[in-house]
Amino acid sequence: MSAQTAQWQDxxxxxxxxELSKFYAPGKGCGDIDFDLYPGEVLGIVGESGSGKSxxxxxxxxxxxxxxxxxxxxxxxxxxxxxxACDEAQRRVLMRSEWGIVHQxxxxxxxxxxxxxANIGERLMAVGERHYxxxxxxxQAWLEAVEIDSxxxxxxxxxFSGGMQQRLxxxxxxxxxxxxxxxxxxxxGLDVSVQAKLLDMLRGLVAELGLSVIIVTHDLAVARxxxxxxxxxxxxxxxESGLTDQVLDDPQHPYxxxxxxxxxxx
Amino acid sequence: MSEVATGYNFAYLDEQSKxxxxxxxxxxxxxxxxxxxxxxxxxPLPHGWGTGGMQVTASVIGQQDTLKVIDQGADDTTNAVxxxxxxxxxxxxxxxxxxxxxxxxQTRHRIPETPLRNGQILIYQVPTPEPLRFIEPRxxxxxxxxxxxxxGAMQVKLYEDVARFGHIATSxxxxxxxxxxxxxxxxxxxxxxxxxxxxxxALQLFGAxxxxxxxxxxxxxxxxxxxxxxxxxxVQSWEESCAICAAQDSFLDEVITDxxxxxxxxxxxxxxxxxxxxxxxxxx
Ligand SMILES: Nc1ncnc2c1ncn2[C@@H]1O[C@H](COP(=O)(O)OP(=O)(O)OP(=O)(O)O)[C@@H](O)[C@H]1O
Ligand SMILES: [Mg+2]
Ligand SMILES: [Zn+2]
Numbered sequence: 001m002s003a004q005t006a007q008w009q010d011x012x013x014x015x016x017x018x019e020l021s022k023f024y025a026p027g028k029g030c031g032d033i034d035f036d037l038y039p040g041e042v043l044g045i046v047g048e049s050g051s052g053k054s055x056x057x058x059x060x061x062x063x064x065x066x067x068x069x070x071x072x073x074x075x076x077x078x079x080x081x082x083x084x085a086c087d088e089a090q091r092r093v094l095m096r097s098e099w100g101i102v103h104q105x106x107x108x109x110x111x112x113x114x115x116x117x118a119n120i121g122e123r124l125m126a127v128g129e130r131h132y133x134x135x136x137x138x139x140q141a142w143l144e145a146v147e148i149d150s151x152x153x154x155x156x157x158x159x160f161s162g163g164m165q166q167r168l169x170x171x172x173x174x175x176x177x178x179x180x181x182x183x184x185x186x187x188x189g190l191d192v193s194v195q196a197k198l199l200d201m202l203r204g205l206v207a208e209l210g211l212s213v214i215i216v217t218h219d220l221a222v223a224r225x226x227x228x229x230x231x232x233x234x235x236x237x238x239x240e241s242g243l244t245d246q247v248l249d250d251p252q253h254p255y256x257x258x259x260x261x262x263x264x265x266x
Numbered sequence: 267m268s269e270v271a272t273g274y275n276f277a278y279l280d281e282q283s284k285x286x287x288x289x290x291x292x293x294x295x296x297x298x299x300x301x302x303x304x305x306x307x308x309x310p311l312p313h314g315w316g317t318g319g320m321q322v323t324a325s326v327i328g329q330q331d332t333l334k335v336i337d338q339g340a341d342d343t344t345n346a347v348x349x350x351x352x353x354x355x356x357x358x359x360x361x362x363x364x365x366x367x368x369x370x371x372q373t374r375h376r377i378p379e380t381p382l383r384n385g386q387i388l389i390y391q392v393p394t395p396e397p398l399r400f401i402e403p404r405x406x407x408x409x410x411x412x413x414x415x416x417x418g419a420m421q422v423k424l425y426e427d428v429a430r431f432g433h434i435a436t437s438x439x440x441x442x443x444x445x446x447x448x449x450x451x452x453x454x455x456x457x458x459x460x461x462x463x464x465x466x467x468a469l470q471l472f473g474a475x476x477x478x479x480x481x482x483x484x485x486x487x488x489x490x491x492x493x494x495x496x497x498x499x500x501v502q503s504w505e506e507s508c509a510i511c512a513a514q515d516s517f518l519d520e521v522i523t524d525x526x527x528x529x530x531x532x533x534x535x536x537x538x539x540x541x542x543x544x545x546x547x548x549x550x
Contacts, residue, residue, distance in 0.1 A: 096418070114422055115426060122421075124418075125422065126419065128418075130493075130495050131495045132425065154429050154430070
């Protein structure tokens, strides 16, 4: 089921965001954020540096308390949850089971001092798996799924290239079959050819697993390739949102027009 | 027997400090395996010499108590001797090397082989109380992990062992779950001693001087060692038996006996070994 059809059917949104705001200083942060995310949908958040993309992603993924507003999440385990009114214990359970968080810098999302296998296995163990053989088997399968030779299972992430580290980070998140993934510039800092391979793989996994994704990027090519829908941010506000092709091919807001004409792109 | 020193409070620590430590101990006993922070006091020995254990001992010892102190199972190592002498002098208490005759046993790195009984207190010197430290350096985070019982990361350590060595190679300070609730470091005792902690009739108290934490396992509390279903917890075992007392059930140390590199295995618990020899001589 595609995200667009989900909207027209009687499917509850996975995430409902209501009048959300978090400001460090006037214009620094994000405010008046309202949207729904449907199951299977990939939402891209774009905008220039400092526009508040990461701040918004952190608030959405329960890592940064907002000043005001609500994030309501439809949990497989807990039902409807108001993320900042519920128990912290529940939020942390979500983070290691139903959610995945892919950081821009792999070292923020990986344990660099343990093997690739342990990195993937950790979430399984966190949700109660206690059979070494099973953990190892699943780690191997996930390494292959992200196109890392499974013979590297006992190597540390520090022995991996940047692209491999990023793929390992993705495997580590996906092993518990999360339904919602948050990504902040997952291709940032990688060579163009490595980026392309990663994007290709991501696109495949998202489609195959029916993942819902919120992805922050300042790279409109990444947004076009992965996102069904876009929100364009400027100085903490959403200035335009809509289907990716519409926003990129027929931008309405002057800022989006500038962005698309690539004058603002770095 | 050394002279009782004058000019000190009983067992060196002032009563105020002892009360503070006892309050921490009561809390620790009430929440088995939970690390209770306490306002650690300076003891006249360097850290690493068991000042955490000594503060606990000083706070619970009474005039009528008999104290035993061991280090690696032996009563006669420098560390054990100085701590024993310290309490003999500052508290004037009786001391013993015999496990069964002791009311309090302060220990570093071993649990005596002779089973402890209800009424005895075993006091461990602890260098690093936080079992989650290796995976999570931030205190704010480990506190949360304990509060929310998030112990999956600890299993990562065992996973790494099996991946590298084919079995769980951790042999000292092997992590345990206390009363199915809190993960606890048993201090650097060999895993051989872990099963003795389980439902032990004696009270077990743990003092970490440097990190200022106290924790406890009340008598008869369940203590289980972490493992995998397909790699169950196992203790060390030896082909040899003790060269002195022929024990086959005790933790053995390998000792080099001459310059030619000859070796033998003997009980690490010197009192246990001596008791067995005495028994064998009494009933030849
Ligand atoms: N912890 C913080 N304290 C104070 N100000 C902050 C903090 N984090 C971010 N900011 C400010 O908030 C604004 C939004 O930052 P944010 O990181 O969300 O932007 P971004 O869109 O992700 O930028 P980039 O593309 O560079 O990553 C910026 O002006 C930033 O300097
Ligand atoms: Mg950012
Ligand atoms: Zn012996």
